[in-house]
Amino acid sequence: MMTEEFKFPIRLNRYLELSGQATRRGADELIKAKLVKVNGQTAVLGQKINQTDQVFVLKKRRTKAFQYVLFYKPKGIVSHSPQVIGDKAISGVAKFPGTFPVGRLDKASEGLIILTDDGRVTERLLNPQSKHEKEYLVMVREKIPGFAVKILTQGVKNQGEKLKAKKVIIVDDHQLRIILTEGKKHQIRRMLSEIRLTVNSLKRIRIMDWGLGSLQPGQGRLLNKLEQIEFLTSLNLKAD
Known part of the structure; x- marks a missing residue:
């Protein structure tokens, strides 16, 4: 189905x-596989292709279903770096081959991250235009000033x-809950x-409607079929 996102001619x-x-x-793999x-x-x-062209993708039978995992990344574990291997890399602690x-959570932070082998998820989840919420629980050293909520929700300038x-809640003198719909590098640390x-x-406690639940650091669970x-x-994706 065509949408306003398509500007023809467009690469297949x-x-x-x-x-x-x-x-x-x-897509390139599908094309190479004819x-x-x-x-x-x-x-x-x-x-x-042009708007009048008819595109058809032949179904390639998968030998197994996609996996979608809610994983509690511990502090000190690197989520994205091909140079890091073993027990300091997320691939070394998350036992979901x-x-x-999907996305990043910096080494000094902990909390929820989604693991999958479905490449469609990345763009849909991380595209800032989608406005998907991510919620964080943040502890700070200094006493939180009363103006923090207004300043952080109006926005601050940092490095241009x-x-x-989207929302900030002061829990107590040293703790905030922050909800983002954009995911710029080290955003919360830079804002604060x-x-x-x-x-x-800094702990991520929710992505969209999915929370950590009873997961402990280093634990993960597969979404069941209904959850998938x-x-x-x-x-806006279809299940297998």
Whole structure:
């Protein structure tokens, strides 16, 4: 189905990505495997299409279902770095072979991160235009000033970027709950530094409607079939 996102002519792999049928890399793999047809003809890498072209993707049978995991990343574990291996990398502590983390959670932080082997999820979950909520519990060294909520929700400038929270709740003198719908690098630490607050601990407790629940650091759980359908539907994706 065409949407306003499509600007023709468009590269076929980009079209498949925007239409939710594959990641761009996955689209190239489908094309190389001769599983994509344009107007009845086998597509080729780098091909562009027009609005009137008919695109059809042949179904490639999967040998196993996709995995979607809620994982509690411990503090001190690196979520994204090919240079880090073993028990300091998320792949070394999360026992879900074949999965990768969707998004980042810095080494000094802990909390919820989603692991999957479904490449479609990354763009849908992380695209800032989607406004998916992520909630954090933050402990700071200094006493939180009363103006913090107003300043952080209006936005602050840091390193040339405007950073803002969707919602801020002061829990007590040294603890806040912060909800973001954007995911800029070290965003919370940078925002708080602008109002002279130093982060002692930072924990992500929720992504969209999914929370940590009873998970402990280093633990994860697979979403069951009904949960998978709910999760994928919230991202406008279809389950297998």
